[in-house]
Amino acid sequence: MSIDTEAELKPSAQRREPMGTKQSRGRSIVDGLVRSILPVLLALIVAGFIMLAMGSSPLAFFQGVWTYGLSGGNWQRSLVLMAPLVIIAVGLIVAFRGQLWNLGYNGQYLLGAVVASGVGPSLFAVMPAWLATLIIFVGAILVGAVWSLIPAILKARYGTNEIITSLVMSFIGVGIANLLIKGPFKDPSTPQPQTAVIPDDQLLPYIPGTQIHVGFIIAIVLAIVAQFVLTRTSFGLRMDVFGASPKAARHVGINSTWMVILLFALSSGLIAFAGSIDVLGQYSYQRANWDPHYGDAIMPFVFLARLSPLAAIPLVAFYAILATGGTLAAQQAGLNVDFLLVIVGLILLFMTITEYVGERRRLGQSYLPAGLRRTLVRPFQRDGRGSL
Amino acid sequence: MLSATFITVFVASVIAQTMPLLLASVGETIGEQAGVLNLGIEGVMLIGAYSGFVVTLTTGSFWLGMLGGALGGIVGNLAMLVLNVWLGLNQIVIGLAVTLIGEGITSVLYLQNYAKANASLGQSPSLPIPGLADIPVIGQAVFQQSGIFWVMLLLVIAVGFLLAKTNWGLATRAAGQKPSSLDAAGGSVLRTRSIAVLLSGAFVGLGGAYLSVLTTATFTGFLTNGLGFIAIVITMLSRGRIALVMITSLIYGVAVAIGPALQVIGFAIPADVIKMLPFIVVILTLIVFARSSVVPPALGAPYIRGAR
Numbered sequence: 001m002s003i004d005t006e007a008e009l010k011p012s013a014q015r016r017e018p019m020g021t022k023q024s025r026g027r028s029i030v031d032g033l034v035r036s037i038l039p040v041l042l043a044l045i046v047a048g049f050i051m052l053a054m055g056s057s058p059l060a061f062f063q064g065v066w067t068y069g070l071s072g073g074n075w076q077r078s079l080v081l082m083a084p085l086v087i088i089a090v091g092l093i094v095a096f097r098g099q100l101w102n103l104g105y106n107g108q109y110l111l112g113a114v115v116a117s118g119v120g121p122s123l124f125a126v127m128p129a130w131l132a133t134l135i136i137f138v139g140a141i142l143v144g145a146v147w148s149l150i151p152a153i154l155k156a157r158y159g160t161n162e163i164i165t166s167l168v169m170s171f172i173g174v175g176i177a178n179l180l181i182k183g184p185f186k187d188p189s190t191p192q193p194q195t196a197v198i199p200d201d202q203l204l205p206y207i208p209g210t211q212i213h214v215g216f217i218i219a220i221v222l223a224i225v226a227q228f229v230l231t232r233t234s235f236g237l238r239m240d241v242f243g244a245s246p247k248a249a250r251h252v253g254i255n256s257t258w259m260v261i262l263l264f265a266l267s268s269g270l271i272a273f274a275g276s277i278d279v280l281g282q283y284s285y286q287r288a289n290w291d292p293h294y295g296d297a298i299m300p301f302v303f304l305a306r307l308s309p310l311a312a313i314p315l316v317a318f319y320a321i322l323a324t325g326g327t328l329a330a331q332q333a334g335l336n337v338d339f340l341l342v343i344v345g346l347i348l349l350f351m352t353i354t355e356y357v358g359e360r361r362r363l364g365q366s367y368l369p370a371g372l373r374r375t376l377v378r379p380f381q382r383d384g385r386g387s388l
Numbered sequence: 389m390l391s392a393t394f395i396t397v398f399v400a401s402v403i404a405q406t407m408p409l410l411l412a413s414v415g416e417t418i419g420e421q422a423g424v425l426n427l428g429i430e431g432v433m434l435i436g437a438y439s440g441f442v443v444t445l446t447t448g449s450f451w452l453g454m455l456g457g458a459l460g461g462i463v464g465n466l467a468m469l470v471l472n473v474w475l476g477l478n479q480i481v482i483g484l485a486v487t488l489i490g491e492g493i494t495s496v497l498y499l500q501n502y503a504k505a506n507a508s509l510g511q512s513p514s515l516p517i518p519g520l521a522d523i524p525v526i527g528q529a530v531f532q533q534s535g536i537f538w539v540m541l542l543l544v545i546a547v548g549f550l551l552a553k554t555n556w557g558l559a560t561r562a563a564g565q566k567p568s569s570l571d572a573a574g575g576s577v578l579r580t581r582s583i584a585v586l587l588s589g590a591f592v593g594l595g596g597a598y599l600s601v602l603t604t605a606t607f608t609g610f611l612t613n614g615l616g617f618i619a620i621v622i623t624m625l626s627r628g629r630i631a632l633v634m635i636t637s638l639i640y641g642v643a644v645a646i647g648p649a650l651q652v653i654g655f656a657i658p659a660d661v662i663k664m665l666p667f668i669v670v671i672l673t674l675i676v677f678a679r680s681s682v683v684p685p686a687l688g689a690p691y692i693r694g695a696r
Contacts, residue, residue, distance in 0.1 A: 050493075054500065101480065154674065163427070163480070164624065165674060167617050168667050175664035182658065296488060303481070336499045338609060341492030345431075348485035349467065352477040 064329025107173020112272025144272025406641030415591030427483025431490020440597025461593015548630030
C-alpha cells in the first residue's frame, strides 16, 4: 500500500512540477502581451473618440492606416521607416537600462543625418561607395558620441540632471544641423536650403526583390546583437547592476563615471547612426528645418517592450505602419499628421495606468526592471541629496 | 545707431520675451516646491496659449483670453494631478505624454479651425502709467505696457510673497522637502500638492496665453518651441526663489531679444543662431553653476502614507 502510494506519488509530482512552471511561464507571457497591447488598444479607442469629437471619421483614419501602411506594396515603406526607428529604440534602451534619461535624441539624430547628407556627396564622388558609406557611418557614430559628452560629464561629475541637459543640447544640435545645411553643406545649384542629392546608385542597396534598403537588415541584426549583449554578457549585467543601483555598482567595482559616459556615448552614437542610415538608405539629401521627431514617438514603445531590443521590434513595426499609413490617412480623415503625437501621448498615459492597475492586482511583471522602476518612482534620490 | 527708438523697441521686446517664460517658470516653481516635477509644461503651455488665443479671438477681450489661458493650463495639469499626485504614477512618463498630447492636439485644432483665416489678435490696449509714461525712452518701453503686464507682474510677486511668508507657502515647501513632516504636523500632503499642481497649471497656462495673446498676437502649432523646457531649467537654477526666477527669466529675455536687435543695427546673425542662443546660455549656465542647482529632496517622489 505504502509502496503503491509512493510509486503513485512520484511520477505525478514529477509531472506536476514542469507543468506548473510551464503554466506560469505561459501565463506571464500572456500577461506581458496583455500589458503591452492593452495600452495601445485603449489609446487607439480614445483617439477614435477624440477624432469623433473633432468631427473627423476614425473609421476613415484607421482604414487609411491599413491601406497606406500595409496593403499593396506599402508594407515595404513601413519596413523602410522601421530601419531608423529600431536603431533609435536600441539607442534609447541602452541609456534607459543604465537608468540614464537620454532625451536629446532629436539633436543626435539630426547631427548623424547631417554627417551623411553633408559629407556624403563629396565622399561618394572620390571613393568607392562601400568605403564612403563606412566612413560616414563611423563618422556619424563618433559625432553622436562626442555630442553626448557634455550631458554625460555633467551627470557623472556633478549629478546634473541629464533630462534637462540632454534636452537643451538637443535644441542646440537641431540648430547646428540647420546652420550646416544652410551654410557649408548647402547645395549651390539650388536656391532651396538643402544638401546635394546623393546619386541613387551610391545609396544603400535594396534587399533583392524588394524596395527595402539593407539598413533594415542592419537594424534588425543590431537589435539581436544588443539583445544578446544586454542579457547574455557580463557587460549587460554590469549595466543592469549600475542601472539598479549606482551604489551597489561601485561596490562591485564598476566605475560609475565611465559607465555614464560610455552608456551616453553608445546611446547617442546609435541614434546618430540611425540618422545617417536614414539619409543613405531613404532620403539621399536633407532639407533645413526638417526634424522627424522619431525619438518622441518611439519612447513609449521602448517602455512597452520592457527595455528589450527584441521585444521592441514588433512594437516599432506597429508604429511604423501607423506612421507610414497615418500621414495620408490623417489627411483623408480631415486631420493633420500631428494627431499621431496625440496617439503616442495617449499610449504613454495608458501605459502608466495599466501599470498601476497591474501593480494593484499583481499581474505579471512590470514594464521596467525592478531597479529602474524603483528609481522611476523616486528618480532624484540617487545620492539622497536630491540634486537635479 | 543706438537711437532712442531702438532702445525703446529693444526693451519692449525683452519684456515681451521675458513674461511668458517668467509666468511658466513661476508655475513650475510652485509645482516643484511641492514636490511635483512637471515635464509636461511644454504641452500645458501650448494648451494655455491655444485657449488664450481662441478666447481672445472669439470674445475680443484680452483679459478674458488670459483667463482662458489659465483655465486651459489647469485642465492640462489635471492629468498630472490625477495620475501622479493621486495615483503616484511616474512623473517623467506622464510629463512626456502631456507634452506630446498638448503639442499634437493644439496643432491639429489650430490647423483645422484657424489656419486658413491666419488670424492675428492685434495689439492689446496699453495702460500708460500717469507721470512715468512720459519719461523718454524707458517710459515708452516699460510704462506704456498693457494692463495685463502689470497684473501678471503683481501675481508673480504675490506668489513670491505667499511662498516665502505664509502658512500656505510653508506647507507647500514642506510637501516638497519632507512630506512626512507635513503629514505629522496635521497637514495633508495630497491636498497641498493638489492645490500646488492646479495653481502651477494656471500660471503655466498664463505663460502660454501671454505668449500667444500679447507677445506674438497669434497662434501656430508648436508655438512655444522648447520654452517649457527652458522654464524647467530656470526653475531648477532659481531654487524656489521667485526673485531669482525673475532675474534668470530676464536674462533669457535679453538673450532672445538681442538677436533681432543686433540685426537691426547691422550685425547679420542667422535666425538659427538666434534660436539657439537661449539654449546655449542655459547650457553654459548649467556648466558654470552645475554644483549649485538644487531641488527639493522629495521632488518626483509620490507620497505614500506610512511608506519609507
